Amino acid sequence: MMFAIFFAFWRFMQIITLIPTMGMLSYFVNGFVQLNQLTPNYVLVLFIVSVLALAWAIYTLFSYHQSSANATFISLVDLLFVGAFIGAVWALRFIAGADCTSIRRGDPYDVSLGPFGSASLTNWDSSTDKSCAMLKASFAFGIMNCVFFFVTSVVACLHRDRSAASDRGTYYRETHHHRHGHRSSRAPSRHSSHSHRRVYV
Template structure:
């Protein structure tokens, strides 16, 4: 029960962070396609990994019963996505030190309050580079999903070990009961009863 709650929660968090990542990267890919230019690897790699990770997260979330029975396989795939996100984030590492906002100084202003005096100041403007900000957001979401997929991989691995140990206990009980029943069928009482039903001819 606890595995289901934690696993569903982290899968939902992954989907929430992967949808905007895929959308922003799709915006860049579409722009390069319209210009008949090749999409840079640092955008294309993270886009492909995000699409595959989103499809995997949605599939394992809505087919939970099948995922829980194959918990070890889910743990391995999630661990592979951790490595894929690390590689994608590494290819986009140059955006981490980029300055996406610029504060500019505007015009001065004066306000008179009559006999109460006056006030003056300067307006400031913030110029945000949209392309830089979107790539930096994708970079941050990629790092977050490295952590999220590692968490779900650990959860699935622990659930798989618990399920396999439970299967071994069940198999041991079934085998023990089967052997016990087989031995009881060969008890002396059964032999005696079989001999007592024999007919003797003189």
């Protein structure tokens, strides 16, 4: 039960962060395709990893019974996605130090306060570079998914160990019960043969 709760929660977190990542990066891929230019590696790598990770997260979430039965395979694939996201984030690392928002001081203006005089105020203008902000958000979501997929990999690995221990305990109980039942089935036969034995004088 706890495996189902943790697994579903972190899968939802992965899906929630991967959908906007895929959408923002597809905007860049579409723009480069329309210009008939090659998409840069720092966009293409993270886009491909996000698409594959999103498909994997959705599949394993809605096929939970198969996922719980194949916990070892789920853990291994999630760990591979951790490495893929690390490589994709490393390719986009230059955007981490970029300043996507600039604030400029506008022209001052006076506001009349009636009998109390007037006040001089300053207008501040802010502008955000859309492309820079989208790449930076994709970079942040990539780092988050490194952590999310590592968590699901550990959860699946722990579930595998617990399932193996449970199977061993079930096998031991069934074997013990079978042996005990076999012994008890022998006892009446001996008793019955002894009770029907005739004595001649």
